[in-house]
Amino acid sequence: MTPRLSSCSRTGGAGADRLAAFRPSRGPQRPTRAARQVFAKAVATPTKEASTSASKSASISSETAKELYRDMVLGREFEEMCAQMYYRGKMFGFVHLYSGQEAVSTGVIKACLRKDDYISSTYRDHVHALSKGISARKIMSELFGKKTGTCRGQGGSMHMFDAEYGLLGGYAFIGEGIPVGLGAAFTSAYKRRVLGDDGADQVAVNFFGDGTCNVGQFYESLNMASLYKLPCIFVVENNRWAIGMNHLRATGSTLGDEEPWIHKKGPAFGMPGVHVDGMDVLAVREAALEAVARARRGEGPTLIEAETYRFRGHSLADPDELRSREEKEHYAARDPIPQLRAYMLKHGLASETDLAELHASVAAEVDDCVEYADASPKPDMSQLLENVFADPKGFGIAPDGRYRYELPGFTAGTAEVS
Amino acid sequence: MQFLARASAASLRRSQAATEAFQRLGACGYATTQLTVRDALNSALDEEMERDDKVFIIGEEVGEYQGAYKITRGLLQKYGAKRAGFTGIAVGSAFQGLKPVVEFMTFNFSMQAIDQIVNSAAKHHYMSAGQITCPIVFRGPNGPAAGVAAQHSQDFAPWYASVPGLKVIVPYDAEDNRGLLKAAIRDPDPVVFLENEIMYGESFEVSEEVLDKDFVLPIGKAKIQREGTDLTIVASGKLVGFALQAAAELDKDGVSVEVVNLRSIKPLDRETIAASVKKTHRLLTVEEGWPQHGLGSEIIAVVVEEAFDDLDAPPERVCGVEIPMPYATPLEDAALPHVSDIVRVARRMFNLE
Numbered sequence A: 001m002t003p004r005l006s007s008c009s010r011t012g013g014a015g016a017d018r019l020a021a022f023r024p025s026r027g028p029q030r031p032t033r034a035a036r037q038v039f040a041k042a043v044a045t046p047t048k049e050a051s052t053s054a055s056k057s058a059s060i061s062s063e064t065a066k067e068l069y070r071d072m073v074l075g076r077e078f079e080e081m082c083a084q085m086y087y088r089g090k091m092f093g094f095v096h097l098y099s100g101q102e103a104v105s106t107g108v109i110k111a112c113l114r115k116d117d118y119i120s121s122t123y124r125d126h127v128h129a130l131s132k133g134i135s136a137r138k139i140m141s142e143l144f145g146k147k148t149g150t151c152r153g154q155g156g157s158m159h160m161f162d163a164e165y166g167l168l169g170g171y172a173f174i175g176e177g178i179p180v181g182l183g184a185a186f187t188s189a190y191k192r193r194v195l196g197d198d199g200a201d202q203v204a205v206n207f208f209g210d211g212t213c214n215v216g217q218f219y220e221s222l223n224m225a226s227l228y229k230l231p232c233i234f235v236v237e238n239n240r241w242a243i244g245m246n247h248l249r250a251t252g253s254t255l256g257d258e259e260p261w262i263h264k265k266g267p268a269f270g271m272p273g274v275h276v277d278g279m280d281v282l283a284v285r286e287a288a289l290e291a292v293a294r295a296r297r298g299e300g301p302t303l304i305e306a307e308t309y310r311f312r313g314h315s316l317a318d319p320d321e322l323r324s325r326e327e328k329e330h331y332a333a334r335d336p337i338p339q340l341r342a343y344m345l346k347h348g349l350a351s352e353t354d355l356a357e358l359h360a361s362v363a364a365e366v367d368d369c370v371e372y373a374d375a376s377p378k379p380d381m382s383q384l385l386e387n388v389f390a391d392p393k394g395f396g397i398a399p400d401g402r403y404r405y406e407l408p409g410f411t412a413g414t415a416e417v418s
Numbered sequence B: 001m002q003f004l005a006r007a008s009a010a011s012l013r014r015s016q017a018a019t020e021a022f023q024r025l026g027a028c029g030y031a032t033t034q035l036t037v038r039d040a041l042n043s044a045l046d047e048e049m050e051r052d053d054k055v056f057i058i059g060e061e062v063g064e065y066q067g068a069y070k071i072t073r074g075l076l077q078k079y080g081a082k083r084a085g086f087t088g089i090a091v092g093s094a095f096q097g098l099k100p101v102v103e104f105m106t107f108n109f110s111m112q113a114i115d116q117i118v119n120s121a122a123k124h125h126y127m128s129a130g131q132i133t134c135p136i137v138f139r140g141p142n143g144p145a146a147g148v149a150a151q152h153s154q155d156f157a158p159w160y161a162s163v164p165g166l167k168v169i170v171p172y173d174a175e176d177n178r179g180l181l182k183a184a185i186r187d188p189d190p191v192v193f194l195e196n197e198i199m200y201g202e203s204f205e206v207s208e209e210v211l212d213k214d215f216v217l218p219i220g221k222a223k224i225q226r227e228g229t230d231l232t233i234v235a236s237g238k239l240v241g242f243a244l245q246a247a248a249e250l251d252k253d254g255v256s257v258e259v260v261n262l263r264s265i266k267p268l269d270r271e272t273i274a275a276s277v278k279k280t281h282r283l284l285t286v287e288e289g290w291p292q293h294g295l296g297s298e299i300i301a302v303v304v305e306e307a308f309d310d311l312d313a314p315p316e317r318v319c320g321v322e323i324p325m326p327y328a329t330p331l332e333d334a335a336l337p338h339v340s341d342i343v344r345v346a347r348r349m350f351n352l353e
């Protein structure tokens, strides 16, 4: 609280108008030279295709390539294990797998983000969490509903949170996570611009699907991000389907096009829109590196549309009857993992033995996390009434005048709380 | 988002699925027949679309996917699809005389459209001094489901029931679902129709009368689902089934339970509730929602107002625990009411423990 006040006077004096730091500079307050240049650049290349990596000579080190490869394999193996565990009744409810889309999570999160950056995700969140560095043990335990999970078994598959790693949440409602991520970006900008914390250059990345681009929060957030030049990156994982609704049946075409291009909506809101092959981790990485650097420099948001595909049904409960075999085969042939593998071998970034070792180490990690989750204890009944309020006085006062949370049964989960 | 609307008579083709549903219904040469809740809803939608070409269905996945819970099965093939997006449009079209049935994949998602329901649909008739009417139905599964945690598992009945201008229905069995959905579609006002995912596959015996294409139940009238003399249990939707099971259990203790199936929670059938309590002198309310400001609170208020002197014991409530729904099974289990809870509380009311 104190630094906020002192910095206010530092930033502007005139009253406590903290949002002044966020207003777009218009009229007499001309944009700075740097900002003008960026603006011009964004207009000059309003939307673009990120170059595909295949045509180039190796642009990454062997170490980086191995790190990205391992992350993608871990994502895939983890999800395939989830399917087995779901069918064995170890996890329940709705479980949405990410298989096929790994290049996006890896190319953005693993390749470009720091631990203190933020990501917001959807119900399809396990692999985003893994790429961010959260241990497979904690994630699997959450899926098993165990006390050792990211949220002690309270959140489950669709609601992963980890404050330490900047995982803002898995959100079950489509569009819900976008403004939440934007709020984190706003906080980062606020720290820098209002509280004078020059080190605050964290960015927030919002992941969501093609279907979600037809809900209001998406457009509202694009506007605010652009208006306040927030360090926010919108990553649309366009896998062509929203459950059983095909993207082309749900979305009107962009002007002059045969089909809808989501990345073209960026420039309309004043930010670059980038189209990238979401099955090519190096292309994703390249687009994300640029967007993250731009955000860190304080130059504002970017919209990235990554064309990708999920190799399984919408959730493990989805019979997946509407997608054609041809379409599935088309994308299976573009599986991001063999693609990177071929690239690494071709450019001498790894040997067959190196890759076999990576696979073995992933297999061991996935087996370990299942064993760990299985052996972990279930939540105690004491958890039942905890975490509803940060201040449990919210449960009110009991007939004997004490707060209800002080009643003997509270920690046993048996107290009367209303 | 999609909508299904009746095309010209010439293009009406009955799908395989719809035909099967009809054949099942058509087996009414007998006095009674079995009907699932899903077929009750499907046939009600089908018949009402057939009857009135202003009735159309709009929602997510109501077309090719046949509805997330297959309630609209066969209707795409029969009526054809036109596409658009969604609650606000539906409300706007209702203001102009169409009769949309909005399917929410689950009522959890209706929160996205709460402004259109509460501020637009519910209030326009009043604000416009009767110039605008809103003959719309909002329907879909409501209430806790299994293993889906805080955001997908909750009961919105008390939310909607607190809004002037909305009618709110919570059907229990096949008869309720069929008769009340038809009534809701024919009603000139906005109706919120709260189904339950867990009930869709349940089968109930229905009479020939229920299968008549003009079978409609009155909105605002409760049903005595089981007669009894010692204790009134008031419930709605899935919980009526719980109450019936508890009643059978309590019979063994010699407690004769009357079960009131509310059917509609707004308007609330005060007379039926009060009359039952005047007979039994004891009241227990059952719901899956949270206790504070819930259905039970309202029903107890009604009984205190209408039948206070007839009460022989303080009324009791069985509700969900006042927490967001946890994911882990043991916690989820502890957060929800069970038949055994109803039995336990009822016994307590008779000092049987």
Ligand SMILES: Cc1ncc(C[n+]2csc(CCOP(=O)(O)OP(=O)(O)O)c2C)c(N)n1
Binding pocket: A124, A172, A173, A174, A208, A209, A210, A211, A212, A213, A237, A239, A241, A242, A243, A314, B060, B105, B109, B112
């Ligand atoms: C507000 C809201 N409405 C409906 C749903 C049901 N629903 C779950 S996933 C989904 C489709 C989302 O598709 P997309 O954004 O393309 O993401 P993907 O599943 O392909 O990753 C829908 C409609 C929801 N979760 N939230």
Ligand SMILES: [Mg+2]
Binding pocket: A209, A210, A211, A237, A238, A239, A240, A241, A242, A243
């Ligand atoms: Mg999608």
